[in-house]
Amino acid sequence: MSWRVMLWRVSWKVMSWKVSERMPEREPWRVSERMLEQKAGDTGEKETGVENREKQRKRMKQEKQAQMEMGFFWLVLAAMMGGFAALYGLLKKANGWFYESRLGDKQYSLPPGDLGWPLIGNMWSFLRAFKSTDPDSFISGFVHRYGRTGIYKAFMFGSPSIMVTLPETCRRVLMDDEQFVPGWPKATCELIGKKSFIGISYEEHKRLRRITAAPVNGHEALSIYLGYIEETVISTLDKWSVMGSFEFLTELRKLTFRIIMYIFLSSEGEEIMEALEREYTALNYGIRAMAINFPGFAYHKALKARKKLVAILQSVVDQRREMMKNNKSTTKKDMMNALLEVEDESGRKLDDEEIIDILVMYLNAGHESSGHITMWATVFLQEHPEFFRKAKAEQEEIIRNRPPTQKGLSLKEVKQMDYLSKVIDETLRVVNISLVVFREAKTDVNMSGYTIPKGWKVLVWFRSVHTDPEIYPDPKEFNPSRWDDHTPKAGTYLPFGAGSRTCPGNDLAKLEISIFLHYFLLNYQ
Numbered sequence: 072m073s074w075r076v077m078l079w080r081v082s083w084k085v086m087s088w089k090v091s092e093r094m095p096e097r098e099p100w101r102v103s104e105r106m107l108e109q110k111a112g113d114t115g116e117k118e119t120g121v122e123n124r125e126k127q128r129k130r131m132k133q134e135k136q137a138q139m140e141m142g143f144f145w146l147v148l149a150a151m152m153g154g155f156a157a158l159y160g161l162l163k164k165a166n167g168w169f170y171e172s173r174l175g176d177k178q179y180s181l182p183p184g185d186l187g188w189p190l191i192g193n194m195w196s197f198l199r200a201f202k203s204t205d206p207d208s209f210i211s212g213f214v215h216r217y218g219r220t221g222i223y224k225a226f227m228f229g230s231p232s233i234m235v236t237l238p239e240t241c242r243r244v245l246m247d248d249e250q251f252v253p254g255w256p257k258a259t260c261e262l263i264g265k266k267s268f269i270g271i272s273y274e275e276h277k278r279l280r281r282i283t284a285a286p287v288n289g290h291e292a293l294s295i296y297l298g299y300i301e302e303t304v305i306s307t308l309d310k311w312s313v314m315g316s317f318e319f320l321t322e323l324r325k326l327t328f329r330i331i332m333y334i335f336l337s338s339e340g341e342e343i344m345e346a347l348e349r350e351y352t353a354l355n356y357g358i359r360a361m362a363i364n365f366p367g368f369a370y371h372k373a374l375k376a377r378k379k380l381v382a383i384l385q386s387v388v389d390q391r392r393e394m395m396k397n398n399k400s401t402t403k404k405d406m407m408n409a410l411l412e413v414e415d416e417s418g419r420k421l422d423d424e425e426i427i428d429i430l431v432m433y434l435n436a437g438h439e440s441s442g443h444i445t446m447w448a449t450v451f452l453q454e455h456p457e458f459f460r461k462a463k464a465e466q467e468e469i470i471r472n473r474p475p476t477q478k479g480l481s482l483k484e485v486k487q488m489d490y491l492s493k494v495i496d497e498t499l500r501v502v503n504i505s506l507v508v509f510r511e512a513k514t515d516v517n518m519s520g521y522t523i524p525k526g527w528k529v530l531v532w533f534r535s536v537h538t539d540p541e542i543y544p545d546p547k548e549f550n551p552s553r554w555d556d557h558t559p560k561a562g563t564y565l566p567f568g569a570g571s572r573t574c575p576g577n578d579l580a581k582l583e584i585s586i587f588l589h590y591f592l593l594n595y596q
Protein backbone atom coordinates (compact mmCIF):
# COMPACT_ATOMS: atom_id res chain seq x y z
CA MET A 72 0.00 0.00 0.00
CA SER A 73 1.44 3.35 -0.89
CA TRP A 74 1.97 5.90 1.86
CA ARG A 75 -0.58 8.18 0.20
CA VAL A 76 -3.29 5.52 0.46
CA MET A 77 -2.28 4.77 4.05
CA LEU A 78 -2.45 8.43 4.96
CA TRP A 79 -5.82 8.79 3.31
CA ARG A 80 -7.17 5.82 5.21
CA VAL A 81 -5.88 7.03 8.53
CA SER A 82 -7.29 10.49 7.95
CA TRP A 83 -10.68 9.00 7.03
CA LYS A 84 -10.68 7.23 10.38
CA VAL A 85 -9.83 10.48 12.13
CA MET A 86 -12.66 12.21 10.36
CA SER A 87 -15.20 9.59 11.31
CA TRP A 88 -13.89 9.57 14.88
CA LYS A 89 -14.27 13.33 15.10
CA VAL A 90 -17.81 13.20 13.77
CA SER A 91 -18.80 10.46 16.22
CA GLU A 92 -17.27 12.35 19.17
CA ARG A 93 -18.96 15.64 18.53
CA MET A 94 -22.20 14.85 16.79
CA PRO A 95 -23.50 11.39 17.72
CA GLU A 96 -27.04 12.50 16.92
CA ARG A 97 -26.10 12.92 13.28
CA GLU A 98 -24.92 9.35 12.92
CA PRO A 99 -27.67 7.29 11.30
CA TRP A 100 -26.48 3.95 12.63
CA ARG A 101 -26.47 5.24 16.26
CA VAL A 102 -29.90 6.82 15.85
CA SER A 103 -31.31 3.58 14.49
CA GLU A 104 -29.68 1.72 17.41
CA ARG A 105 -31.46 3.95 19.90
CA MET A 106 -34.73 3.63 18.02
CA LEU A 107 -34.41 -0.14 18.15
CA GLU A 108 -33.83 0.00 21.92
CA GLN A 109 -36.89 2.21 22.33
CA LYS A 110 -38.98 0.00 20.08
CA ALA A 111 -37.94 -3.08 22.00
CA GLY A 112 -38.99 -1.37 25.31
CA ASP A 113 -42.32 -0.40 23.82
CA THR A 114 -43.19 -3.86 22.69
CA GLY A 115 -42.18 -5.39 25.98
CA GLU A 116 -39.42 -7.43 24.35
CA LYS A 117 -36.85 -5.82 26.67
CA GLU A 118 -33.27 -6.77 26.34
CA THR A 119 -31.64 -7.86 29.47
CA GLY A 120 -29.37 -5.38 31.41
CA VAL A 121 -26.43 -7.65 30.67
CA GLU A 122 -26.86 -7.23 26.93
CA ASN A 123 -27.06 -3.43 27.27
CA ARG A 124 -23.91 -3.27 29.32
CA GLU A 125 -22.21 -5.52 26.76
CA LYS A 126 -23.14 -3.12 23.96
CA GLN A 127 -21.90 -0.14 25.96
CA ARG A 128 -18.61 -1.85 26.66
CA LYS A 129 -18.22 -2.64 22.99
CA ARG A 130 -18.86 0.95 22.03
CA MET A 131 -16.39 2.27 24.59
CA LYS A 132 -13.83 -0.19 23.34
CA GLN A 133 -14.33 0.99 19.78
CA GLU A 134 -13.99 4.61 20.80
CA LYS A 135 -10.82 3.88 22.76
CA GLN A 136 -9.40 2.08 19.75
CA ALA A 137 -10.23 5.03 17.52
CA GLN A 138 -8.49 7.34 20.01
CA MET A 139 -5.42 5.15 19.97
CA GLU A 140 -5.38 5.06 16.16
CA MET A 141 -5.68 8.81 16.17
CA GLY A 142 -2.72 9.19 18.51
CA PHE A 143 -0.74 6.78 16.37
CA PHE A 144 -1.59 8.75 13.27
CA TRP A 145 -0.30 12.01 14.73
CA LEU A 146 2.80 10.26 15.93
CA VAL A 147 3.48 8.86 12.45
CA LEU A 148 2.75 12.21 10.84
CA ALA A 149 5.04 14.08 13.22
CA ALA A 150 7.77 11.47 12.74
CA MET A 151 7.42 11.70 8.95
CA MET A 152 7.54 15.48 8.94
CA GLY A 153 10.49 15.50 11.31
CA GLY A 154 12.19 12.89 9.11
CA PHE A 155 11.60 14.93 5.97
CA ALA A 156 12.87 18.12 7.62
CA ALA A 157 15.96 16.32 8.90
CA LEU A 158 16.61 14.72 5.49
CA TYR A 159 16.09 18.04 3.72
CA GLY A 160 18.49 19.80 6.07
CA LEU A 161 21.00 16.99 5.76
CA LEU A 162 20.88 16.89 1.95
CA LYS A 163 21.05 20.66 1.72
CA LYS A 164 24.23 20.68 3.76
CA ALA A 165 25.75 17.43 2.46
CA ASN A 166 27.56 18.92 -0.52
CA GLY A 167 29.04 21.66 1.62
CA TRP A 168 30.19 19.20 4.28
CA PHE A 169 31.63 16.85 1.69
CA TYR A 170 33.75 19.40 -0.16
CA GLU A 171 34.48 21.84 2.65
CA SER A 172 35.50 19.30 5.27
CA ARG A 173 38.34 18.25 2.95
CA LEU A 174 39.79 21.74 3.25
CA GLY A 175 40.63 21.54 6.95
CA ASP A 176 40.88 24.96 8.56
CA LYS A 177 40.54 26.74 5.21
CA GLN A 178 36.82 26.05 5.24
CA TYR A 179 36.36 28.76 7.87
CA SER A 180 37.60 31.52 5.59
CA LEU A 181 35.61 30.56 2.48
CA PRO A 182 33.44 33.28 0.95
CA PRO A 183 29.74 33.24 1.85
CA GLY A 184 27.37 31.10 -0.21
CA ASP A 185 26.22 27.49 -0.32
CA LEU A 186 27.19 24.45 -2.32
CA GLY A 187 23.59 23.44 -3.01
CA TRP A 188 22.38 19.88 -3.41
CA PRO A 189 24.47 16.75 -3.84
CA LEU A 190 25.49 16.14 -7.47
CA ILE A 191 23.60 19.08 -8.99
CA GLY A 192 24.87 21.75 -6.59
CA ASN A 193 23.39 25.14 -7.56
CA MET A 194 22.70 24.18 -11.17
CA TRP A 195 18.97 23.85 -10.70
CA SER A 196 18.58 27.47 -9.55
CA PHE A 197 21.04 28.59 -12.25
CA LEU A 198 19.05 26.88 -15.02
CA ARG A 199 15.72 27.99 -13.58
CA ALA A 200 16.90 31.63 -13.56
CA PHE A 201 18.28 31.44 -17.10
CA LYS A 202 15.07 29.87 -18.41
CA SER A 203 13.03 32.66 -16.81
CA THR A 204 12.69 36.28 -17.86
CA ASP A 205 15.09 37.30 -15.09
CA PRO A 206 18.43 35.45 -15.46
CA ASP A 207 20.09 37.88 -13.05
CA SER A 208 17.93 36.54 -10.22
CA PHE A 209 20.55 33.78 -9.86
CA ILE A 210 23.34 36.12 -8.71
CA SER A 211 20.99 38.60 -7.04
CA GLY A 212 19.81 35.66 -4.89
CA PHE A 213 23.35 35.36 -3.51
CA VAL A 214 23.66 39.14 -3.05
CA HIS A 215 20.32 39.19 -1.24
CA ARG A 216 21.24 36.32 1.11
CA TYR A 217 24.91 37.04 1.74
CA GLY A 218 25.45 40.73 0.96
CA ARG A 219 27.39 42.51 -1.78
CA THR A 220 30.70 40.77 -1.12
CA GLY A 221 31.35 40.21 -4.85
CA ILE A 222 32.64 36.73 -4.11
CA TYR A 223 30.53 33.65 -3.31
CA LYS A 224 31.01 29.92 -2.98
CA ALA A 225 28.75 27.60 -4.99
CA PHE A 226 28.79 24.25 -6.77
CA MET A 227 28.60 24.81 -10.51
CA PHE A 228 29.00 22.58 -13.56
CA GLY A 229 30.08 19.63 -11.41
CA SER A 230 32.75 21.40 -9.32
CA PRO A 231 33.03 23.35 -6.09
CA SER A 232 33.44 26.92 -7.29
CA ILE A 233 33.96 30.51 -6.31
CA MET A 234 31.97 33.07 -8.29
CA VAL A 235 33.39 36.56 -8.58
CA THR A 236 30.88 39.22 -9.56
CA LEU A 237 32.34 42.71 -9.01
CA PRO A 238 34.77 44.63 -11.27
CA GLU A 239 37.68 44.46 -8.84
CA THR A 240 37.37 40.72 -8.12
CA CYS A 241 36.77 39.84 -11.81
CA ARG A 242 39.77 41.85 -12.92
CA ARG A 243 42.03 40.40 -10.28
CA VAL A 244 41.31 36.88 -11.46
CA LEU A 245 41.66 37.71 -15.16
CA MET A 246 44.96 39.55 -14.73
CA ASP A 247 46.64 36.95 -12.52
CA ASP A 248 48.16 34.14 -14.62
CA GLU A 249 50.40 33.12 -11.71
CA GLN A 250 47.55 31.95 -9.55
CA PHE A 251 44.80 31.13 -12.06
CA VAL A 252 44.70 28.85 -15.10
CA PRO A 253 41.79 28.15 -17.47
CA GLY A 254 39.21 25.99 -15.71
CA TRP A 255 36.51 25.26 -18.27
CA PRO A 256 34.19 22.33 -17.50
CA LYS A 257 35.45 18.99 -18.79
CA ALA A 258 32.45 18.73 -21.11
CA THR A 259 33.38 22.03 -22.82
CA CYS A 260 37.01 20.93 -23.23
CA GLU A 261 35.80 17.71 -24.87
CA LEU A 262 33.90 19.76 -27.43
CA ILE A 263 36.38 22.56 -28.08
CA GLY A 264 39.45 20.33 -27.94
CA LYS A 265 42.02 19.41 -25.30
CA LYS A 266 44.77 20.98 -27.40
CA SER A 267 42.94 24.23 -28.00
CA PHE A 268 43.79 27.34 -25.95
CA ILE A 269 41.70 26.17 -23.02
CA GLY A 270 43.63 22.93 -22.58
CA ILE A 271 47.31 23.75 -23.12
CA SER A 272 50.12 25.00 -20.85
CA TYR A 273 50.78 28.66 -20.13
CA GLU A 274 53.94 28.72 -22.31
CA GLU A 275 52.31 26.89 -25.22
CA HIS A 276 49.33 29.23 -25.06
CA LYS A 277 51.59 32.26 -25.13
CA ARG A 278 53.47 30.95 -28.17
CA LEU A 279 50.41 29.91 -30.18
CA ARG A 280 48.55 33.04 -29.31
CA ARG A 281 51.41 35.15 -30.61
CA ILE A 282 51.28 33.31 -33.92
CA THR A 283 47.51 33.38 -34.33
CA ALA A 284 46.36 36.64 -32.73
CA ALA A 285 48.32 39.14 -34.85
CA PRO A 286 46.92 37.88 -38.19
CA VAL A 287 43.33 38.40 -37.02
CA ASN A 288 43.68 41.73 -35.25
CA GLY A 289 45.44 45.05 -35.55
CA HIS A 290 45.37 47.73 -38.21
CA GLU A 291 47.31 45.83 -40.88
CA ALA A 292 45.24 42.65 -40.64
CA LEU A 293 41.97 44.50 -40.58
CA SER A 294 42.77 46.57 -43.67
CA ILE A 295 43.44 43.29 -45.53
CA TYR A 296 40.09 41.80 -44.48
CA LEU A 297 37.95 44.93 -44.80
CA GLY A 298 37.45 44.55 -48.57
CA TYR A 299 36.44 40.90 -48.29
CA ILE A 300 34.04 41.56 -45.38
CA GLU A 301 32.43 44.43 -47.27
CA GLU A 302 32.00 42.39 -50.45
CA THR A 303 30.52 39.50 -48.48
CA VAL A 304 28.09 41.75 -46.58
CA ILE A 305 26.86 43.43 -49.80
CA SER A 306 26.33 40.14 -51.65
CA THR A 307 24.62 38.61 -48.61
CA LEU A 308 22.21 41.53 -48.25
CA ASP A 309 21.48 41.33 -51.99
CA LYS A 310 20.73 37.61 -51.62
CA TRP A 311 18.44 38.23 -48.66
CA SER A 312 16.49 40.90 -50.50
CA VAL A 313 15.00 38.23 -52.78
CA MET A 314 14.77 35.43 -50.25
CA GLY A 315 11.42 36.34 -48.73
CA SER A 316 11.26 35.44 -45.05
CA PHE A 317 14.19 33.60 -43.43
CA GLU A 318 15.73 32.97 -40.05
CA PHE A 319 17.87 36.00 -39.40
CA LEU A 320 20.34 34.50 -36.92
CA THR A 321 20.95 31.41 -39.08
CA GLU A 322 21.79 33.58 -42.08
CA LEU A 323 23.97 35.91 -40.00
CA ARG A 324 25.90 32.93 -38.66
CA LYS A 325 26.56 31.85 -42.26
CA LEU A 326 27.81 35.34 -43.06
CA THR A 327 30.23 35.57 -40.10
CA PHE A 328 31.34 31.99 -40.71
CA ARG A 329 32.23 32.80 -44.32
CA ILE A 330 34.45 35.62 -43.06
CA ILE A 331 36.33 33.60 -40.46
CA MET A 332 36.74 30.74 -42.95
CA TYR A 333 38.34 33.17 -45.40
CA ILE A 334 40.86 34.24 -42.77
CA PHE A 335 41.75 30.72 -41.67
CA LEU A 336 41.27 28.60 -44.77
CA SER A 337 41.06 31.15 -47.61
CA SER A 338 37.54 29.95 -48.20
CA GLU A 339 37.59 26.29 -48.98
CA GLY A 340 34.86 25.23 -51.42
CA GLU A 341 31.21 26.08 -50.79
CA GLU A 342 30.45 22.48 -49.86
CA ILE A 343 33.05 22.30 -47.10
CA MET A 344 31.91 25.67 -45.83
CA GLU A 345 28.26 24.63 -45.57
CA ALA A 346 29.11 21.28 -43.98
CA LEU A 347 31.33 22.90 -41.37
CA GLU A 348 28.81 25.59 -40.51
CA ARG A 349 26.06 23.01 -40.01
CA GLU A 350 28.20 21.02 -37.61
CA TYR A 351 29.21 24.15 -35.70
CA THR A 352 25.56 24.97 -35.05
CA ALA A 353 25.15 21.54 -33.39
CA LEU A 354 28.44 21.97 -31.51
CA ASN A 355 27.28 25.27 -30.06
CA TYR A 356 23.96 23.95 -28.85
CA GLY A 357 25.95 21.27 -27.02
CA ILE A 358 28.31 23.77 -25.40
CA ARG A 359 25.33 25.50 -23.80
CA ALA A 360 23.48 22.32 -22.83
CA MET A 361 23.74 19.95 -19.87
CA ALA A 362 26.52 17.44 -20.48
CA ILE A 363 24.29 14.40 -20.95
CA ASN A 364 25.97 12.03 -23.37
CA PHE A 365 22.89 10.06 -24.35
CA PRO A 366 21.18 9.82 -27.76
CA GLY A 367 18.70 12.62 -28.30
CA PHE A 368 20.47 15.11 -26.01
CA ALA A 369 22.18 18.23 -27.37
CA TYR A 370 25.54 17.33 -25.81
CA HIS A 371 25.52 13.91 -27.49
CA LYS A 372 24.72 15.53 -30.85
CA ALA A 373 27.51 18.05 -30.27
CA LEU A 374 30.08 15.30 -29.66
CA LYS A 375 29.02 13.72 -32.93
CA ALA A 376 29.27 17.10 -34.67
CA ARG A 377 32.79 17.55 -33.31
CA LYS A 378 33.81 14.20 -34.81
CA LYS A 379 32.54 15.34 -38.21
CA LEU A 380 34.29 18.72 -37.86
CA VAL A 381 37.55 16.98 -37.03
CA ALA A 382 37.18 14.67 -40.05
CA ILE A 383 36.51 17.57 -42.43
CA LEU A 384 39.41 19.65 -41.05
CA GLN A 385 41.70 16.60 -41.15
CA SER A 386 41.05 16.24 -44.87
CA VAL A 387 42.01 19.91 -45.37
CA VAL A 388 45.21 19.45 -43.30
CA ASP A 389 46.11 16.32 -45.32
CA GLN A 390 45.60 18.17 -48.59
CA ARG A 391 47.77 21.08 -47.50
CA ARG A 392 50.53 18.81 -46.18
CA GLU A 393 50.49 16.90 -49.47
CA MET A 394 50.88 20.13 -51.40
CA MET A 395 53.74 21.23 -49.17
CA LYS A 396 55.45 17.83 -49.57
CA ASN A 397 55.27 18.06 -53.32
CA ASN A 398 56.64 21.57 -53.12
CA LYS A 399 53.50 22.80 -54.79
CA SER A 400 53.37 26.42 -53.85
CA THR A 401 49.96 27.32 -52.58
CA THR A 402 48.58 30.77 -53.16
CA LYS A 403 46.71 30.26 -49.91
CA LYS A 404 48.61 32.31 -47.34
CA ASP A 405 46.10 31.86 -44.59
CA MET A 406 46.15 30.88 -40.92
CA MET A 407 46.19 27.18 -41.82
CA ASN A 408 49.51 27.70 -43.60
CA ALA A 409 50.92 29.66 -40.68
CA LEU A 410 49.98 26.83 -38.31
CA LEU A 411 51.50 24.18 -40.59
CA GLU A 412 54.78 26.05 -40.85
CA VAL A 413 55.35 27.32 -37.31
CA GLU A 414 58.16 25.76 -35.26
CA ASP A 415 59.07 26.15 -31.59
CA GLU A 416 62.62 26.94 -30.32
CA SER A 417 63.62 23.29 -30.68
CA GLY A 418 62.30 23.08 -34.26
CA ARG A 419 59.17 21.09 -33.36
CA LYS A 420 56.17 21.64 -35.60
CA LEU A 421 52.53 21.35 -34.54
CA ASP A 422 50.94 17.95 -35.08
CA ASP A 423 47.57 17.45 -36.79
CA GLU A 424 45.64 17.22 -33.54
CA GLU A 425 47.03 20.52 -32.29
CA ILE A 426 46.28 22.29 -35.57
CA ILE A 427 42.76 20.90 -35.74
CA ASP A 428 41.91 21.82 -32.14
CA ILE A 429 43.12 25.38 -32.69
CA LEU A 430 41.03 25.58 -35.86
CA VAL A 431 37.94 24.14 -34.17
CA MET A 432 38.29 26.78 -31.44
CA TYR A 433 39.01 29.77 -33.71
CA LEU A 434 36.38 28.96 -36.30
CA ASN A 435 33.81 28.59 -33.55
CA ALA A 436 34.76 31.62 -31.43
CA GLY A 437 35.21 33.63 -34.62
CA HIS A 438 31.66 33.45 -35.92
CA GLU A 439 29.16 32.50 -33.25
CA SER A 440 29.38 35.57 -30.96
CA SER A 441 29.73 38.05 -33.83
CA GLY A 442 26.61 36.59 -35.46
CA HIS A 443 24.58 36.96 -32.26
CA ILE A 444 25.75 40.49 -31.52
CA THR A 445 25.02 41.61 -35.11
CA MET A 446 21.53 40.19 -34.77
CA TRP A 447 20.85 41.92 -31.44
CA ALA A 448 22.25 45.27 -32.58
CA THR A 449 19.88 45.13 -35.58
CA VAL A 450 16.93 44.20 -33.37
CA PHE A 451 17.67 46.95 -30.82
CA LEU A 452 17.99 49.56 -33.56
CA GLN A 453 14.66 48.52 -35.01
CA GLU A 454 13.04 48.64 -31.60
CA HIS A 455 14.31 52.18 -30.96
CA PRO A 456 13.55 54.41 -33.99
CA GLU A 457 15.32 57.41 -32.40
CA PHE A 458 18.61 55.48 -32.12
CA PHE A 459 18.07 54.09 -35.62
CA ARG A 460 17.71 57.61 -37.05
CA LYS A 461 20.80 58.86 -35.23
CA ALA A 462 22.91 55.89 -36.38
CA LYS A 463 21.63 56.23 -39.95
CA ALA A 464 22.41 59.97 -40.04
CA GLU A 465 25.99 59.23 -39.02
CA GLN A 466 26.43 56.71 -41.86
CA GLU A 467 24.92 59.12 -44.38
CA GLU A 468 27.34 61.78 -43.21
CA ILE A 469 30.26 59.40 -43.83
CA ILE A 470 29.07 58.76 -47.38
CA ARG A 471 28.60 62.51 -48.01
CA ASN A 472 32.16 63.27 -46.91
CA ARG A 473 33.70 60.52 -49.04
CA PRO A 474 35.99 61.58 -51.89
CA PRO A 475 34.22 60.84 -55.21
CA THR A 476 37.04 58.56 -56.34
CA GLN A 477 36.83 56.28 -53.28
CA LYS A 478 35.06 52.99 -53.71
CA GLY A 479 33.77 51.27 -50.60
CA LEU A 480 34.54 51.76 -46.95
CA SER A 481 37.94 52.58 -45.53
CA LEU A 482 39.25 51.80 -42.04
CA LYS A 483 39.44 55.54 -41.40
CA GLU A 484 35.71 55.81 -42.03
CA VAL A 485 34.97 52.89 -39.72
CA LYS A 486 36.91 54.70 -37.00
CA GLN A 487 34.69 57.75 -37.55
CA MET A 488 31.55 55.73 -36.73
CA ASP A 489 31.44 57.14 -33.24
CA TYR A 490 27.73 56.64 -32.53
CA LEU A 491 27.63 53.21 -34.16
CA SER A 492 30.51 52.15 -31.94
CA LYS A 493 28.39 53.10 -28.92
CA VAL A 494 25.48 51.07 -30.33
CA ILE A 495 27.78 48.02 -30.54
CA ASP A 496 29.30 48.58 -27.08
CA GLU A 497 25.84 48.88 -25.58
CA THR A 498 24.65 45.74 -27.39
CA LEU A 499 27.65 43.81 -26.03
CA ARG A 500 26.87 45.08 -22.53
CA VAL A 501 23.15 44.28 -22.60
CA VAL A 502 23.37 40.92 -24.37
CA ASN A 503 26.34 39.47 -22.48
CA ILE A 504 26.96 36.75 -25.00
CA SER A 505 29.96 35.62 -22.89
CA LEU A 506 28.28 35.77 -19.55
CA VAL A 507 30.99 33.94 -17.63
CA VAL A 508 34.51 32.57 -18.13
CA PHE A 509 36.17 29.80 -16.16
CA ARG A 510 39.44 29.68 -14.27
CA GLU A 511 40.94 27.35 -11.68
CA ALA A 512 43.02 28.36 -8.65
CA LYS A 513 46.55 26.95 -8.93
CA THR A 514 47.18 27.63 -5.25
CA ASP A 515 45.21 28.96 -2.27
CA VAL A 516 44.41 32.57 -3.10
CA ASN A 517 43.35 35.30 -0.68
CA MET A 518 40.78 37.65 -2.12
CA SER A 519 38.66 40.30 -0.41
CA GLY A 520 39.44 38.73 2.95
CA TYR A 521 38.39 35.21 1.88
CA THR A 522 40.24 32.12 0.64
CA ILE A 523 39.84 30.63 -2.81
CA PRO A 524 41.06 27.06 -2.23
CA LYS A 525 43.59 25.47 -4.56
CA GLY A 526 41.87 23.36 -7.23
CA TRP A 527 38.51 25.11 -6.96
CA LYS A 528 36.98 26.62 -10.08
CA VAL A 529 36.64 30.38 -10.32
CA LEU A 530 33.74 31.71 -12.37
CA VAL A 531 34.31 35.26 -13.56
CA TRP A 532 30.75 36.51 -13.88
CA PHE A 533 30.89 39.30 -16.49
CA ARG A 534 27.14 39.51 -16.67
CA SER A 535 26.73 40.74 -13.11
CA VAL A 536 29.28 43.52 -13.73
CA HIS A 537 27.44 44.67 -16.87
CA THR A 538 24.03 44.61 -15.20
CA ASP A 539 25.05 46.23 -11.92
CA PRO A 540 22.83 49.31 -11.38
CA GLU A 541 25.60 50.95 -9.35
CA ILE A 542 27.80 50.89 -12.47
CA TYR A 543 25.14 51.18 -15.18
CA PRO A 544 21.99 52.95 -13.97
CA ASP A 545 18.85 51.30 -15.36
CA PRO A 546 21.02 48.43 -16.58
CA LYS A 547 18.38 46.53 -18.57
CA GLU A 548 17.68 49.51 -20.78
CA PHE A 549 19.41 49.65 -24.15
CA ASN A 550 20.77 53.17 -24.33
CA PRO A 551 23.84 53.87 -26.52
CA SER A 552 23.96 57.44 -25.18
CA ARG A 553 25.11 56.19 -21.79
CA TRP A 554 28.52 55.93 -23.46
CA ASP A 555 28.62 59.67 -24.30
CA ASP A 556 31.73 61.05 -22.62
CA HIS A 557 31.97 57.90 -20.55
CA THR A 558 35.19 55.94 -20.23
CA PRO A 559 34.56 52.78 -18.24
CA LYS A 560 36.66 52.30 -15.10
CA ALA A 561 38.96 49.27 -15.02
CA GLY A 562 37.00 46.02 -14.81
CA THR A 563 33.59 47.56 -15.38
CA TYR A 564 33.33 46.64 -19.08
CA LEU A 565 34.53 43.17 -19.99
CA PRO A 566 32.68 41.89 -23.10
CA PHE A 567 35.97 40.58 -24.49
CA GLY A 568 37.52 39.61 -21.15
CA ALA A 569 40.84 41.01 -19.91
CA GLY A 570 44.45 40.01 -19.36
CA SER A 571 46.45 37.51 -21.38
CA ARG A 572 43.30 35.83 -22.65
CA THR A 573 41.50 38.91 -23.89
CA CYS A 574 39.61 37.98 -27.03
CA PRO A 575 42.07 38.18 -29.95
CA GLY A 576 39.16 38.75 -32.34
CA ASN A 577 37.68 41.83 -30.61
CA ASP A 578 38.63 44.35 -33.33
CA LEU A 579 37.71 41.94 -36.12
CA ALA A 580 34.31 41.33 -34.50
CA LYS A 581 33.60 45.04 -34.17
CA LEU A 582 34.70 45.62 -37.77
CA GLU A 583 32.35 42.93 -39.11
CA ILE A 584 29.42 44.23 -37.08
CA SER A 585 30.10 47.86 -38.10
CA ILE A 586 30.26 47.00 -41.80
CA PHE A 587 27.04 45.03 -41.64
CA LEU A 588 25.22 47.80 -39.75
CA HIS A 589 26.59 50.45 -42.13
CA TYR A 590 24.88 48.78 -45.12
CA PHE A 591 21.84 47.77 -43.15
CA LEU A 592 21.23 51.33 -41.90
CA LEU A 593 21.75 52.87 -45.33
CA ASN A 594 19.62 50.49 -47.33
CA TYR A 595 17.09 48.81 -45.05
CA GLN A 596 13.47 49.72 -45.65
Ligand code: HEM
Binds near residue numbers: 268287441504565
Ligand atom coordinates in the same frame (compact mmCIF):
# COMPACT_ATOMS: atom_id res chain seq x y z
C1 HEM B 1 31.25 39.79 -30.46
C2 HEM B 1 32.14 38.89 -30.65
C3 HEM B 1 33.00 38.24 -29.60
C4 HEM B 1 32.89 38.22 -28.24
C5 HEM B 1 31.81 38.85 -27.38
C6 HEM B 1 34.00 37.46 -27.74
C7 HEM B 1 34.25 37.25 -26.39
C8 HEM B 1 35.37 36.60 -25.92
C9 HEM B 1 35.76 36.53 -24.53
C10 HEM B 1 35.00 37.13 -23.37
C11 HEM B 1 36.90 35.82 -24.45
C12 HEM B 1 37.73 35.57 -23.20
C13 HEM B 1 37.70 34.15 -22.73
C14 HEM B 1 38.49 33.96 -21.45
O1 HEM B 1 38.92 34.91 -20.81
O2 HEM B 1 38.66 32.79 -21.08
C15 HEM B 1 37.23 35.41 -25.79
C16 HEM B 1 38.31 34.62 -26.12
C17 HEM B 1 38.59 34.23 -27.40
N1 HEM B 1 38.00 34.70 -28.55
FE1 HEM B 1 36.45 35.94 -28.70
N2 HEM B 1 34.75 37.04 -28.80
C18 HEM B 1 34.18 37.51 -29.96
C19 HEM B 1 34.65 37.34 -31.23
C20 HEM B 1 35.76 36.61 -31.59
C21 HEM B 1 36.30 36.47 -32.92
C22 HEM B 1 35.77 37.17 -34.17
C23 HEM B 1 37.34 35.60 -32.84
C24 HEM B 1 38.22 35.11 -33.94
C25 HEM B 1 39.11 35.76 -34.50
C26 HEM B 1 37.47 35.20 -31.45
C27 HEM B 1 38.39 34.31 -30.96
C28 HEM B 1 38.62 34.10 -29.62
C29 HEM B 1 39.66 33.18 -29.12
C30 HEM B 1 40.57 32.31 -29.95
C31 HEM B 1 39.63 33.27 -27.73
C32 HEM B 1 40.51 32.52 -26.73
C33 HEM B 1 41.65 33.44 -26.35
C34 HEM B 1 42.64 32.85 -25.40
O3 HEM B 1 42.30 31.95 -24.64
O4 HEM B 1 43.78 33.30 -25.41
N3 HEM B 1 36.49 35.84 -30.73
N4 HEM B 1 36.31 35.93 -26.66
